[in-house]
Amino acid sequence: MNTTKYPATFREFAETAIELGMTLPRLLEVLGPIPMPPAGYTLAPKSESRWIGTETIARGYIITPTWDYRTQKHSIEVWMAEHEAPDYAVLSPAEALRFAADLTAAVQAVAAHEAPEV
Numbered sequence: 001m002n003t004t005k006y007p008a009t010f011r012e013f014a015e016t017a018i019e020l021g022m023t024l025p026r027l028l029e030v031l032g033p034i035p036m037p038p039a040g041y042t043l044a045p046k047s048e049s050r051w052i053g054t055e056t057i058a059r060g061y062i063i064t065p066t067w068d069y070r071t072q073k074h075s076i077e078v079w080m081a082e083h084e085a086p087d088y089a090v091l092s093p094a095e096a097l098r099f100a101a102d103l104t105a106a107v108q109a110v111a112a113h114e115a116p117e118v
Contacts, residue, residue, distance in 0.1 A: 041065075051066065060081050060099070062079045065110045076103070
């Protein structure tokens with residue numbers, strides 16, 4: 001099966017139409033509705049396709065839900081404070097439990113936006 005990712009800019013739209021030998025209106029018909037980011041997400045700085053949700057910020061970590069416009073895929077990004085390779089980030093047992101709860105909440109919020117897997 002051949003797929004065409006939805007263009008993120010008007011220039012990409014025009015280039016895709018030319019590449020496929022279509023007019024812009026025909027390409028719109030083929031691609032269907034414009035993908036919209038989940039409610040509450042904002043375009044990430046310096047990105048044309050990566051949208052981010054509300055971050056969970058704690059002393060030892062930041063959890064960021066993300067959605068990519070081009071792939072329409074959701075993901076969770078985790079940044080651990082003071083984590084420099086090759087060392088591991090270190091959380092106390094209490095911080096690890098809080099991290100697990102925050103990560104679970106972020107995953108549940110992202111999962112609510114995704115289509116069920118078949």
